Amino acid sequence: xxxxxxxxxxxxxxxxxxxxxxxxxxxxxxxxxxxxxxxxxxxxxxxxxxxxxxxxxxxxxxxxxxxxxxxxxxxxxxxxxxxxxxxxxxxxxxxxxxxxxxxxxxxxxxxxxxxxxxxxxxxxxxxxxxxxxxxxxxxxxxxxxxxxxxxxxxxxxxxxxxxxxxxxxxxxxxxxxxxxxxxxxxxxxxxxxxxxxxxxxxxxxxxxxxxxxxxxxxxxxxxxxxxxxxxxxxxxxxxxxxxxxxxxxxxxxxxxxxxxxxxxxxxxxxxxxxxxxxxxxxxxxxxxxxxxxxxxxxxxxxxxxxxxxxxxxxx
Numbered sequence: 635x636x637x638x639x640x641x642x643x644x645x646x647x648x649x650x651x652x653x654x655x656x657x658x659x660x661x662x663x664x665x666x667x668x669x670x671x672x673x674x675x676x677x678x679x680x681x682x683x684x685x686x687x688x689x690x691x692x693x694x695x696x697x698x699x700x701x702x703x704x705x706x707x708x709x710x711x712x713x714x715x716x717x718x719x720x721x722x723x724x725x726x727x728x729x730x731x732x733x734x735x736x737x738x739x740x741x742x743x744x745x746x747x748x749x750x751x752x753x754x755x756x757x758x759x760x761x762x763x764x765x766x767x768x769x770x771x772x773x774x775x776x777x778x779x780x781x782x783x784x785x786x787x788x789x790x791x792x793x794x795x796x797x798x799x800x801x802x803x804x805x806x807x808x809x810x811x812x813x814x815x816x817x818x819x820x821x822x823x824x825x826x827x828x829x830x831x832x833x834x835x836x837x838x839x840x841x842x843x844x845x846x847x848x849x850x851x852x853x854x855x856x857x858x859x860x861x862x863x864x865x866x867x868x869x870x871x872x873x874x875x876x877x878x879x880x881x882x883x884x885x886x887x888x889x890x891x892x893x894x895x896x897x898x899x900x901x902x903x904x905x906x907x908x909x910x911x912x913x914x915x916x917x918x919x920x921x922x923x924x925x926x927x928x929x930x931x932x933x934x935x936x937x938x939x940x941x942x943x944x945x946x947x948x949x
Contacts, residue, residue, distance in 0.1 A: 635763050637746055638732060639770065642671055645678075645708035649699070649728065652684045653714040654721045655865065655894075658822070661690040662784020663712035663734070663756040668694075669777025670764050684721030688865050689881040690787070692821045693780045694871050701755060704728050709744075711735075713756035715914055716882050717743035728863040728907075734759060738905055753827075754796040757784030761804050790872075795918065832860040836873045845942035848880040851930070852887045864889060871896040882941050886930065893924040895933070907936055 642648060650667055652660035664682040671680045681697040686759065701724060709728035714720050715737035725731055731744035736753040754757050761781045762844050785805055789797050792805070809815070825833075840850045850870065857867050871885035881901040887894055895911065897904050903917040911933060913922030924930060 658787025666781035673772040755788035
């Protein structure tokens with residue numbers, strides 16, 4: 635952490651990147667870190683760039699910046715395991731690049747990497763950066779709110795097994811700064827009528843396998859029929875995650891240029907399966923992709939076999 639603070643002090647311009655199709659943890663990390671830097675070093679120019687996260691948009695708006703700002707700038711990439719997943723690849727134009735992440739490392743891009751796999755979220759890492767260096771760093775309510783939001787979303791409201799005592803103590807420290815949990819919950823919990831209708835479609839059309847894998851396939855025509863965003867459609871992965879006897883589940887969504895997989899587990903480690911299909915992530919939450927819908931059956935077979943072997947090992 636000292637190296638990160640040293641570099642932040644060294645540069646006058648700092649640009650914070652996240653991953654493609656950002657989630658709450660990505661947004662929270664970006665805006666939380668921005669507020670820490672701005673509060674601690676008011677004369678620095680700090681920007682956040684990348685894609686938009688609709689459900690976390692209440693945390694802030696992305697900056698539109700010119701390429702010239704990267705000259706002699708520090709780029710910090712948060713919550714992004716691989717360079718190809720960084721939203722806005724201009725981070726490579728920066729003079730120095732730092733990676734801060736909590737995913738299983740598969741790509742050591744950048745000049746300096748700070749990766750803590752055991753942390754529940756990237757926001758927890760950044761909150762810890764502040765909490766362990768309060769003698770030299772400051773934070774405001776907006777920053778604390780952003781970090782707490784990221785922790786809430788990436789832990790499934792503190793229900794995932796990545797949560798431990800340190801996680802809760804860090805969250806508590808943010809609450810002590812005045813974070814309004816009702817405000818955050820109100821922003822995260824509201825759904826549109828169209829999203830609720832899509833949820834009905836998911837509950838009526840999911841597919842199960844013999845050994846305990848369950849999945850839903852969302853094609854472009856489904857996204858367009860229900861008039862939802864790609865993000866709203868992809869977030870439906872949690873809708874099929876509570877079925878007894880089906881510890882692994884996935885949502886396959888067709889984007890305009892690719893087919894992405896959101897893969898989740900309540901038991902088996904799924905990151906190696908994700909690796910096989912061009913992805914990665916955590917042991918219980920990963921992402922991957924298909925080259926075409928013709929590859930779907932292969933993935934389903936592999937996932938079903940993974941669950942089968944897991945259930946055998948549990949007996």
